[in-house]
Amino acid sequence: MKIAFLVDQFPSVAETFVLNQIVGLIKLGHDVHVFASKSASNVEVHDGYKKYDLSKKTHYYRIPKNKILRILKAIFLIVKYAPTNCSVIFRSLNIFRYGKQAGSFSLLFMSIPLLERGPFDIIHSQFGTLGLTAMSLNQFLPYKGKLITSIRGYDVTVFLKKHPGAYHKLFREGDLFLPVCEFLKERLIQEGCEEKKIVVHHSGIDCSKFEYVQRQRVSGEPIKVLTIARLIEKKGVAFAIEAVSRLLSKGEKIDYSIVGDGVLREDLQQLIKSMGIERQVKLLGWKTHEAVKMLLEESHVLVAPSLTAESGDQEGIPNAIKEAMASGLPVISTFHSGIPELVTDGVSGLLVPERDAASLADALAYLISHPEICNEMGKAGRMQVEKRFDTNSLNKGLEELYLGLVQET
Template identity: 50%
Template sequence: MKIAFVVGYFPVLSETFILNQIIGAIDRGHEVEIYAYQPANTSKVHPNVKKYQLMNRTFYQPHIPPNHFSRLSKAIKLLINNFHKNPLVLLRSLNFFKYGRWAASLRLFYSVIPLLESKSYDIIHCQFGTFAREAMIWRDIGAIKGKLITSFRGYDITWFVHENGEQIYDELFKKGDFFLANCKYFQKKAIQLGCDEQKIVVHGSGIDCSQFQFKLRLPPGANEKIYVTTTCRLIEKKGIEYSIRAVAEVIKSYPNIEYNIIGDGYLQVELQQLIEKLNVAGQIKLLGWRNQPEIIEILDKSHIFIAPSVTTRDGNQDAPVNTLKEAMAMGLPVISTLHGGIPELVENGISGFLVPERDVDAIAEKLTYLIKHPEMWSKMGQAGRAYVEAHYDINKLNDELIQIYQRVSSHNLPLLEPALAETRRLNSQGY
């Protein structure tokens, strides 16, 4: 099959779930191309970006100048240089009567520049519903051909709907060929918004379990540190303020704690100020972003993992986050929140603990309990590893994704849900 992946910035270190699907399709012999808005910071990239030479498969839209005059001037040059390639598509992209501000702002025009060579695919897989709305128009104006599959992953089915209204996906639900939600929680939200329940299945984000070696977590010696870790972007949704406050409270009784927070984001300065205000800068550290081998090295020496996600003021929510899966795969007991799709991943009291959002005292209480009861670490770690292997192994999920592509491409949707159910049953039994 020939598959197009429609993404945002690419490559992005924090979006290994997209990278895993791309290389999974390539490994299974399919032809893949990637459409992205702009390159992300390429100073640190996942090793597979280079291994699979993904930049050679990626097509970027021209940069859109923020200044309106510069944007128009650049658009005129692009029109002159590219008009001979596909005049109809270029002219249709300027139809502001039909496409409103999308066309009037020239955003649609800029976005079709990489698509002027009559692009045709078996599957167009849009990562996030926000990108699917644009790809739907590309298909309408003849810039791209293929079955349109949309993945709902988090902000696109929570914050974006909150900001733009519950009708924002009405047209996409009518024109899209199939939909994937990365947890039951978001599948239910999509159906409530109007998605045909026969056209959407749950397909989780996977991790390569072979890259995250399991290790029994044993208590440190009397004078050794207890390492607590979080991996996430430093944004409101990740709730890092609350884990910092909770760990700072526990440090009063257990000063041998070291809490390492891996990631960056717009809250970095604010969180560093909080750490200094609480006088715990020697024990709570913002490490910045790290590539996957560096993250694995830090997790390997850790004892407990915290993921304190919260629902933001504008409604943004998380699915079962991949950083939690990675920590669980490596045998770490986890503390997370009753939030979004996370309860579908963490079994409360079995692989970790779930506490209410923004509850500093509850996080501190569970962290203290785990420190007092290190015999729980190995039990929870083993349970977490088993659950992630059974439900989120990328190889099983990529096999499932190709099966979805094939059935959508061949219009064989009525049998899709039963077929996936049988595949998952066999996978859970180790076949």
């Protein structure tokens, strides 16, 4: 099959799940192309990026920000492609049907790479917001690919809060919707999507790349706590910092490493400084995949204090939790979105209410004082991820979903 992936940024250190799907489908023998709005500065996020020469399979829209340059480039594209693809070019400019996307020439710029490299059997958008663009493109491209839309959190929480009913037409024209957890599936149904068009398809990780490590703590040494997250509100990192500070003030020995970056980094750094815990709590920024694996192997507990942001933004199921569980780490997280579908409270980790630093501190204190429980939880977590979240099994399942749609035509 020939498959088009529509993403916003590629490659992205925060979205290795997209790379996992692309590489997995290529391994299964499919011709996968990636269409993106912008590139990322860090391409060392997946060993498959270079191995499969994905730079040659990635196509950027390259829409000029400068209005004059955009108009000039649009005229060039119209002159170049209109003689052979008149219908596509002029329908992409239909402002009465497509509004701002047509008037800003966005659809024109987006349609050219898909036109040049099509036809595609599958057009798979990695977020609901991109599904709207894919729907418009599919209406005037000279071929009709099956429209698949992955739903990951923001796209049915914040976006729909700002734009109620925005997906109603997509629900009618889309062929399949793939929320990453049952929680998001229920949100889609509430918004009016037919249940028969919905299949929960988890984002997976390659378990073979994460070594299961049974931890042995050395008496008197600090417990190593780890968080891997974008530094944005819904990740709840400030509450984890407060929880660690509470335990440090009681004499517990903790080294807390936070991997990730984002708009809240400066605020979090100031919080750490105000609490006087700079020596024990470190913001490490983004790390390569190999460096993250090493940190997972060296740590004792992963803390993922996800919460619902003031904007309504919510998680699906964070991949960082899956990677930690695959490495044998017990997890402390929250009763948030799809996380309880991954972490079984009291079995593979501990779950606490959102925005509750005291409960986070209690959970961490419990694991510090019960090291034997940590290894039991780590083993249960590894088994859970291998059974339900291994990317190789999930990619084969995705392939079957694609084939089922293609064979319907």
